[in-house]
Amino acid sequence: MRYAEKMRQANREAKATVIALVLTVLVWIALGFGLAGSGIEVFHTPLWIIGGTVGTWLFAIVVAVFLSKRVIADVDLDDEGDGHDE
Amino acid sequence: MTSDITGLAGLVPVIVFLVVALGIAVYSRQRAAKASQGGFVGEYFLGNRSLGAFVLAMTTIATYGSVSSFVGGPGQAWQTGFGWVYMAGVQVTTLFLLYGIMGKKMALVSRKLGAVTVVDVIRARYQSNALANAAAIIIVVFFATTMIAQFVGGAKLFAAVTGYSYVVGLALFGLAVVAFTTLGGFRGVAITDALCGIAMLVGIVVLAGGVLSAGGGYENIMDTIAANHPEMLEPLDAGGMPVGLYFTQWLLVGVFTFCLPQSVVRTMGFKDTKAMRNAMVLGTVIIGFMMIGVTALGTLSAGVLTDDLATYGGSVDNIIPLVIVKTLPPWLAGIAIVGPIAASISTVSSLLIAASSAIIKDIWLNYRARKAHVQESVPSDGVCGQADKVRDDRLVRRVSQAMTLFIGLAVFALSITPPDLIWKINMFAFGGLETAFCWVLVCGLFWKRATKAGALLSMIGGTAAYCIAMAVGFKLFGLHQITIGIPSRLLPNRLAKRNLSWLIWRDTRSITTRARLSSRRSCSGGRSAWRIPRRNRSRMPTISPIMR
Numbered sequence: 017m018r019y020a021e022k023m024r025q026a027n028r029e030a031k032a033t034v035i036a037l038v039l040t041v042l043v044w045i046a047l048g049f050g051l052a053g054s055g056i057e058v059f060h061t062p063l064w065i066i067g068g069t070v071g072t073w074l075f076a077i078v079v080a081v082f083l084s085k086r087v088i089a090d091v092d093l094d095d096e097g098d099g100h101d102e
Numbered sequence: 103m104t105s106d107i108t109g110l111a112g113l114v115p116v117i118v119f120l121v122v123a124l125g126i127a128v129y130s131r132q133r134a135a136k137a138s139q140g141g142f143v144g145e146y147f148l149g150n151r152s153l154g155a156f157v158l159a160m161t162t163i164a165t166y167g168s169v170s171s172f173v174g175g176p177g178q179a180w181q182t183g184f185g186w187v188y189m190a191g192v193q194v195t196t197l198f199l200l201y202g203i204m205g206k207k208m209a210l211v212s213r214k215l216g217a218v219t220v221v222d223v224i225r226a227r228y229q230s231n232a233l234a235n236a237a238a239i240i241i242v243v244f245f246a247t248t249m250i251a252q253f254v255g256g257a258k259l260f261a262a263v264t265g266y267s268y269v270v271g272l273a274l275f276g277l278a279v280v281a282f283t284t285l286g287g288f289r290g291v292a293i294t295d296a297l298c299g300i301a302m303l304v305g306i307v308v309l310a311g312g313v314l315s316a317g318g319g320y321e322n323i324m325d326t327i328a329a330n331h332p333e334m335l336e337p338l339d340a341g342g343m344p345v346g347l348y349f350t351q352w353l354l355v356g357v358f359t360f361c362l363p364q365s366v367v368r369t370m371g372f373k374d375t376k377a378m379r380n381a382m383v384l385g386t387v388i389i390g391f392m393m394i395g396v397t398a399l400g401t402l403s404a405g406v407l408t409d410d411l412a413t414y415g416g417s418v419d420n421i422i423p424l425v426i427v428k429t430l431p432p433w434l435a436g437i438a439i440v441g442p443i444a445a446s447i448s449t450v451s452s453l454l455i456a457a458s459s460a461i462i463k464d465i466w467l468n469y470r471a472r473k474a475h476v477q478e479s480v481p482s483d484g485v486c487g488q489a490d491k492v493r494d495d496r497l498v499r500r501v502s503q504a505m506t507l508f509i510g511l512a513v514f515a516l517s518i519t520p521p522d523l524i525w526k527i528n529m530f531a532f533g534g535l536e537t538a539f540c541w542v543l544v545c546g547l548f549w550k551r552a553t554k555a556g557a558l559l560s561m562i563g564g565t566a567a568y569c570i571a572m573a574v575g576f577k578l579f580g581l582h583q584i585t586i587g588i589p590s591r592l593l594p595n596r597l598a599k600r601n602l603s604w605l606i607w608r609d610t611r612s613i614t615t616r617a618r619l620s621s622r623r624s625c626s627g628g629r630s631a632w633r634i635p636r637r638n639r640s641r642m643p644t645i646s647p648i649m650r
Contacts, residue, residue: 019210019214022206022210023207023210025206026206026207026210027207027548029202029206030202030203030207030548032202033198033199033202033203034203036198036202037195037199037357040194040195041352044191044192048188048191048337049337052336052337059320059321059324060320060321060324060325060328061324062184062335064188064337065184065187065188065335068188068191068337069184069187069188069190069191069394069398070394072191072194073191073194073390073391073394076194076195076198076386076390077194077383077386077387077390079198079386080197080198080382080383080385080386080387081383083198083202083382084379084380084382084383085379087202088202088205088206088375088378088379088382089375090374090375090376090379091206091210091375093206093209093210093213093374093375094213
């Protein structure tokens, strides 16, 4: 991959990361504030606490795995080995 | 505070930890120095871009996770309840944002430029010495205040838990961190950060055991909280935790942390994209456990420390030390305090090496290269002999280590008579750095038309707006001043593009010429930021070469 292509790939990955952030925010709101009025308790703990903290965390891990395995491409970071970027 | 653990129990675990950290830092540095091919500067300030996934993830987390994550934040959570834990959950995004947005681009760009610091990249991108100097000064000032806050927080905790004096604690770990950073450089810092990260996790687990057993089990603690403070189980804490606070905390400790220069420099230091990808997953798992875990422990402490704040000295910063003393036997308490102290020293070490690099690499070496260029006529290739180069490398090495030592000792001295409210000082610096660097970095890397004048205006103007707003306590809609700093930086970027383009054109031309000339010099003390890859020289940029 040429340098310019690698830079474009990095742009795409950055955009995907921003989308992932927006999704995480939505999940955080839904599992926290969204469940705050539900009145459900698990282990003497209101459900929104588990959803908003552990739930968001688990979602972020899923996001990180997805970005890492599906979105971010392995490239040679040094520009020397793959010819001139002309 | 009345009860503390005295004697060796409070001291031995910390000392053992510090000795191991010092040993590892020095050993790794020596081994790397022997194997090193490149110049001293790249090795000392960036570890020759060799970080693997585990060390990368841990050094990012340990740099980010500070003593206020362990003391101020959980203390606040003791008072506010689970809303604070919910808010702290935003920090799970920090690692994937940093690597996902900045990671690959910074890795590509910094390799292409031979950049060692974040300021190197900013200088090359915007072709501006003024901007680079402003950035370096902002880094030194805000890093210094943060380091003091970290030292103060760590030493106060140490004093409160062990009963030894504040100065003893400060001298013990303060001098240790200055020593291992001076000797170990970036590589030593990264590896000790990994060790610190492990110590932080151990500290959390030990403290969790103490809190849960002292409170009579998890469910019992939850029942106590529900009986004493039912509002602590509401996200808004009956008005104590308004939505506006959630919003600004999201920005301050979540979304914009990927712009912090001490984090961004780590994306220049990993060895390949595989390391970055794995660090993203590993780091998200660990930072979630750490930040949610330690903050939740603060809230759960409300099942152990059930009186009001005045009983505990009137400051939420006292809560965690008291919980450690109250719930753990002396030897375990000694182990538990290694966690927050590790959080403190891992942040200090990273900021110290970065502050030193700002002065040495971004200001001194750059100034020297320019001055040398002015004094001499245009040099030809290979004018400097091998002996000159070796001598020069030795000089740079000595001055770099002396500067690291000097900043460290200066910060240490300032911490002896400490300012109050560590949490707010730290937040001030956090917001100031985010304000200063966010758009400059993001626009610089992702927006081809971002201009030098825009960046300069927005870095200085935004930081000034933020600091003035913080100083006079001005808030928009009751939100934290970060909401003033961040947008105020975007405005001039757009205005300046239209109105000041002549200025940019003129200055870019002169810098381009100098860059071309000094890139031929071969003895400027390591790879200079001015160095532009050979094949690009023929068509030097009207916009920066790294943006193509």
